[in-house]
Amino acid sequence: MRKNNGGHGGVIINISSLAGLTPAAYQPVYSASKHGVIGFTRSIAALASIGNYGVRINSVCPAFVDTPLLESIEKEENMGELFKYKDRIKDMMKCYGVLDPSLIAKGMIDLIEDDASNGAVMKITTSRGIHFEEFGVQQKTKI
Numbered sequence: 001m002r003k004n005n006g007g008h009g010g011v012i013i014n015i016s017s018l019a020g021l022t023p024a025a026y027q028p029v030y031s032a033s034k035h036g037v038i039g040f041t042r043s044i045a046a047l048a049s050i051g052n053y054g055v056r057i058n059s060v061c062p063a064f065v066d067t068p069l070l071e072s073i074e075k076e077e078n079m080g081e082l083f084k085y086k087d088r089i090k091d092m093m094k095c096y097g098v099l100d101p102s103l104i105a106k107g108m109i110d111l112i113e114d115d116a117s118n119g120a121v122m123k124i125t126t127s128r129g130i131h132f133e134e135f136g137v138q139q140k141t142k143i
């Protein structure tokens with residue numbers, strides 16, 4: 001895929017979560033993995049820019065989305081000792097709302113079409129729709 005390796009370039013979008021930017025008390029391991037996705041995305045995006053890969057790498061961080069994943073909290077085998085908190089997670093879904101998957105698709109198309117976005121961290125919530133996390137260190141670099 002890398003232009004400097006015989007490829008044609010392109011766009012990679014890594015799927016993180018709002019739980020990759022905020023603490024998630026009832027999903028600590030999930031949250032840690034999603035924080036890792038963001039760190040990896042931003043780092044490899046910086047390398048892609050330095051190395052002239054012609055590949056843009058971005059990440060998307062949705063809040064709750066209406067998919068079968070949300071049903072996973074109903075199973076003790078998934079939640080382990082945190083199963084006792086499942087009603088608190090359901091309360092959060094009621095409080096913040098649940099996004100339609102079509103909005104995540106729109107956000108991803110926006111990232112594909114925006115050739116100025118590399119290393120961007122897109123957030124998608126019911127309250128603010130599609131928007132971006134701002135970091136102190138430059139997050140977007142043109143490729």
Ligand SMILES: NC(=O)C1=CN([C@@H]2O[C@H](COP(=O)(O)OP(=O)(O)OC[C@H]3O[C@@H](n4cnc5c(N)ncnc54)[C@H](O)[C@@H]3O)[C@@H](O)[C@H]2O)C=CC1
Pocket residue numbers: 015016017018061062063064065066067068069070
């Ligand atoms: N649904 C939500 O509220 C949110 C989901 N996300 C993220 O979005 C991504 C997609 O999640 P959903 O569509 O909601 O989940 P989902 O559970 O509805 O779909 C996940 C899909 O991944 C497939 N899959 C699982 N393990 C796999 C493997 N080892 N190799 C290949 N395919 C595998 C499953 O068969 C399933 O089709 C995940 O990374 C999730 O963490 C992020 C924020 C919110």
Ligand SMILES: CCCCC/C=C\C=C\C(=O)C/C=C\C/C=C\CCCC(=O)O
Pocket residue numbers: 017018019024027030062063064065069070072073078079092096125126127128
């Ligand atoms: C084994 C546990 C995995 C369970 C995964 C289930 C759901 C995953 C959901 C998410 O990734 C969404 C994460 C966090 C949303 C948190 C808060 C929403 C705040 C919204 C807002 O500020 O408007």
